[in-house]
Amino acid sequence: MEKFYNILALVGVGLYWFLVAGVTLRVVLKRRAVSVSLAWLMIIYIIPVLGVIFYFLFGELNLGKKRAERAKQMFSPYGEWFDQLHDCQAHLPALMSPQITKIDDLCNHRMSIPALCGNDLSLQRSPNEILRSIIQDIDQAENHIRAVFYIWHNGGLVDAVSSALIQAAKRGVTVRILLDSAGSHRFFKSHWIKMMEQEGIDITQALEVSPWRIFLRRLDLRQHRKIIVIDDKVAYTGSMNMVDPAFFKQNAGVGQWVDVMVRITGPTVNVIAAIHAWDWEVETGDRIMPSFPECIIPSQEKALPIQVVPSGPGMPENLIQQVLTLAINQATKSVCITTPYFVPSDELLEEFKMTAQRGVIVEIIIPKNNDSLMVQWASRSYYDELLNAGIKIYEFDGGLLHTKSVVVDGLYCLVGTVNIDMRSLWLNFELTLAVDNEDFTAEMVELLDSYKALSTVVKKEKWKKRSMRYRFLERVFYLFSPLL
Template sequence: MEGFYHALTLIGIALYWIIVAGVTIRVVIKRRSVSVSLAWLMIIYILPIIGVICYFLFGELNLGKKRAERAQAMFNPYEAWFLKLLDCNAHLPEKTPTHITHIDDLCTKRMGIPALCGNTLSLQDTPEKILKSIVEDIEQAQSIIRMEFYIWNEGGLANAVSAALIRASQRGVRCQILIDAAGSRKFFSSSWCKMMMDAGVEVVQALQVNPWRMFLRRLDLRQHRKIIVIDDNVAYTGSMNLVDPEYFKQSAGVGMWVDVMVRITGPTVNVLSAIHCWDWEVETGERSFPAPPECHIDQDNLLHPIQVVPSGPGMPENLIQQVLTIAISRASESVTITTPYFVPSEELLQTLRTTAQRGVKVELIIPKKNDSIMVGWASKAFYAELLSAGVIIHEFEGGLLHTKSVVIDQQYCLIGTVNLDVRSLWLNFEVTLVVDDAEFTQQLYWLQQTYIQQSTTVDEERWRERSMLHRFLERAFYLFSPVL
């Protein structure tokens, strides 16, 4: 009997090392950055069995067979819809200011989405203003409401939005609500979700979490976009989930979440509507293109050219990081960035350093307290390198700064759902707007300045004097930064 158990042990060890060898080969042959590959090899070897399981769960960008096939089949029809925008008189590359011409060229060639003029924008920077504005627009809806969010949390003014959707559905407005299954897990079992569905609101879980399907789809791939489109006339996007911060994560010890949203009218609304339609079809298989935009633009009043930049599985790889790299590297005077989660790719890190080293004022505003301990420590691992290059780092103390924004030379800006971390840049479904409008950009820049006033600037000399324990924790979590 002893010999049997001995043989069984040897067989188990042999099978384990065969699996490890197979996973190692798979990690090596996947074409990605060396730092990501080395991080996964370290996890696999340091954490026996657990490391292999983690790799199958989180190691590869796998949308799942059904969704992947559907996304692949969708790309050409949607690209054809986007390319029709080139004939819209809101697309005037020869008259669009040159600040975003290079970004317009990239997105048009890679995704088929051109920058469009003739929009109006409103920057909304308080939860009360945002949620009440959404309710007012829902009350005016006549035909269709499309919404998608990562987190939908009941409580406070968020319930007023849910109630407005119920009323809209009862008066015959079709309401298509797409919510991430992991981010909104509690909401799906709430009474508000049941009331919405009973009233005819179509509530669909995006990317349902099922551990038994870990070999078929990456579990931490999330639907992170925040989009609202009403009658293809009004749209919202930005950093805020469908939550009232006074009722959301109050016990997390990081303060209230601080967000912004942008209210938009004009041709860009239809582009955001098409992105929602893309996500709806990926999840449900149902296709419904939005109406093409009405492009009756006054040639003498070409306001607010906007480039919509989506990313995610099935869409052109690395597009948002390319846009960020182009924007930051072309800055001539200043770059001001806000992000709650700062774990940059090596490419983005070097772009920030190089931009600061050539004399551009680069400011980074991130929350002092983070709801992710691992991300908080990993972020600090980049401080020394950035500070030595001349990057100014502000730690926001007024809550969890969740706004995702970049202002370039106080002339144009990027605003949307994208964090400066590997997850947003490489993995999740995201969307950002590149807005070439001086007035709107100035409003966003002033808002960033209010964030700086509520922050403490990191002093390079004092940072060098931090404790050995502090340095150890930074480096320990930094090793995992490529996979956070």
């Protein structure tokens, strides 16, 4: 009997090491950042058995068989829809700055999405302003409302938004809402779901979290876009989930979340609606394409070119990181970045450092206190490199700074849902806008200046005096930074 157990143990060890060798080979053969591969190899070797399971769950970009097949089939018809925008009179490369033209070229060649002119933008900074504006536009809806959010959380003015949607549905407006299953899990358990569905509102869970699906697709792949489109005439996107900060994560110890949204009218609205249609079809299989934009340009003075940059599984890989790199690389005077989660890829980190080292003022504004301790310590592990390159770091004291933006030379900007971390850049469904307009960018500069006024500058000399315990925690979480 003892001999049997010894043989069984040897067979078990042999099978385990065979499995580890197989997973190691799979990690090595995948063409991705070396730091990501090394982080996974460390986890696989340090955490027996569980490390292998974690890799199968979270190690590869697996959208799931049905969604992946849909996305593959969708690329051609959506590409044709986007391609028609080139014949629209709102596509006016001659009215674009050289910087945005290069971004337009990149997005054109990779996804056939051109930058379009003839838009109006409104930068909305406070939760009350944002939510009341959305309610007012919902109350004016006549045909349909499309929405996709990572988090939809009951309480405060969000309940008023839900009520407005119910009233819209009662008067015959078609309402389709796509919500991330993990981010909005509490909302799916609330009484609002039944009330909204009773009035015919179509609410769908994106990337449903289920124990039966754990090996069928990557579990931490999330629908992170924030979009609402009304009658294909008005759209909102930005960093704010459908939450009222006064009623959201009050016990997290980080203060209220600080966000912005952009209200858009003009032909870019239809492009954003097409991104919602893409997400809806990936999840449900139903194709509901938006109307084609009218593309009327009132005057060249109101050109306001906007490039819509989406990313996610099934879309061109690495597009948003390429746009970020291209925008920063063109800076001649200044770059100011806001992000709640700063865990950059090796490529972006080097781009930030090189930009500062060629004499451009580079500033990064991040929250002093973060709702993710792992991300907070991982972020701080980059401070030495950034400070040594001459980059100025601001730690925001006025709450959890959740705004995601990049302002370049005070002339144009990027604003949207994208964090400076591997999850946003490589994994999640995201959306950012590249805005080529000095007036709008001046508003962004003013906003970022207000963030700086509520921040503490990280001093190089003081930072070097931090304790060994802090240094140890930074290094530990730095090892996992490619996976955060």
